[in-house]
Amino acid sequence: AAAIALRHVSRRYANGVQALADVSLQAAPGAFVSLLGPSGCGKSTVLRLLAGLDAPSSGQVQRPADGVGYVFQDPTLMPWASVEANVRLPLRLRHAPRAAADAAVREALQAVGLADFARALPRELSGGMRMRASIARAMVTRPSLLLLDEPFAALDEITRFRLNQELLGLWQRDAFTALFVTHSVYEAVFLSQRVVVMGARPGRVVREITVDAPYPRD
Numbered sequence: 001a002a003a004i005a006l007r008h009v010s011r012r013y014a015n016g017v018q019a020l021a022d023v024s025l026q027a028a029p030g031a032f033v034s035l036l037g038p039s040g041c042g043k044s045t046v047l048r049l050l051a052g053l054d055a056p057s058s059g060q061v062q063r064p065a066d067g068v069g070y071v072f073q074d075p076t077l078m079p080w081a082s083v084e085a086n087v088r089l090p091l092r093l094r095h096a097p098r099a100a101a102d103a104a105v106r107e108a109l110q111a112v113g114l115a116d117f118a119r120a121l122p123r124e125l126s127g128g129m130r131m132r133a134s135i136a137r138a139m140v141t142r143p144s145l146l147l148l149d150e151p152f153a154a155l156d157e158i159t160r161f162r163l164n165q166e167l168l169g170l171w172q173r174d175a176f177t178a179l180f181v182t183h184s185v186y187e188a189v190f191l192s193q194r195v196v197v198m199g200a201r202p203g204r205v206v207r208e209i210t211v212d213a214p215y216p217r218d
């Protein structure tokens with residue numbers, strides 16, 4: 001069975017914009033799928049539907065029952081709170097027990113290489129480090145699905161390359177399903193087993209490309 005799926009999904013907004021028209025796509029559990037296409041083709045709408053933040057006008061959305069991790073291009077960290085407090089936020093919202101939360105936060109910071117920056121404020125970090133904190137926050141609840149909306153688009157090439165490698169490492173280790181929105185063909189092919197290409201007006205799937213799995217899990 002698929003981990004996530006859209007089946008004949010359409011989404012028309014109240015202003016009449018047809019963001020998605022009869023879109024079907026799916027990802028197997030643990031797959032890394034990229035979503036590629038021009039601005040306005042409905043990529044963010046697909047992610048919002050899968051996060052449960054929006055509902056289709058017609059068609060079916062299959063999404064995980066447990067939590068979903070969401071990473072945006074803007075890390076949206078609370079500027080007054082330490083890195084560790086930012087990463088802890090999803091656990092606080094769930095009232096996770098203190099000891100378990102401490103361990104999960106430590107583990108998440110370790111995973112993204114920010115263990116030594118737990119007490120730092122976001123403004124004291126580089127752009128790449130802020131993105132790592134944002135990824136740690138998305139993963140601290142161990143979601144089975146990670147949604148990423150052009151997460152690295154604002155970063156310089158070198159940082160972007162390193163974050164792509166790190167993201168692959170996390171995916172290989174933690175076995176979550178990933179749906180990664182990007183404008184970069186390079187990034188899509190580097191990261192994914194499958195690339196779903198969308199077109200605009202109305203938003204639809206125009207092509208699916210299978211990439212020979214270059215990074216199988218152990």
Ligand code: ADP
Nearest residue numbers: 011012013014015016017040044053054055057
């Ligand atoms: P719904 O179809 O769910 O009623 P709306 O069309 O009323 O949604 O818009 C929901 C929200 O998105 C509103 O706050 C609106 O201002 C905002 N919005 C409207 N147009 C756009 C747009 N082109 N891109 C992004 N957000 C938009």
Ligand code: ADP
Nearest residue numbers: 013015017019038039040041042043044045046
């Ligand atoms: P992408 O992420 O590929 O740029 P989006 O999913 O953000 O595409 O948007 C798809 C289309 O729907 C665009 O034309 C956008 O302006 C419009 N749109 C997005 N959100 C809303 C909204 N809340 N209300 C009205 N129109 C929207």
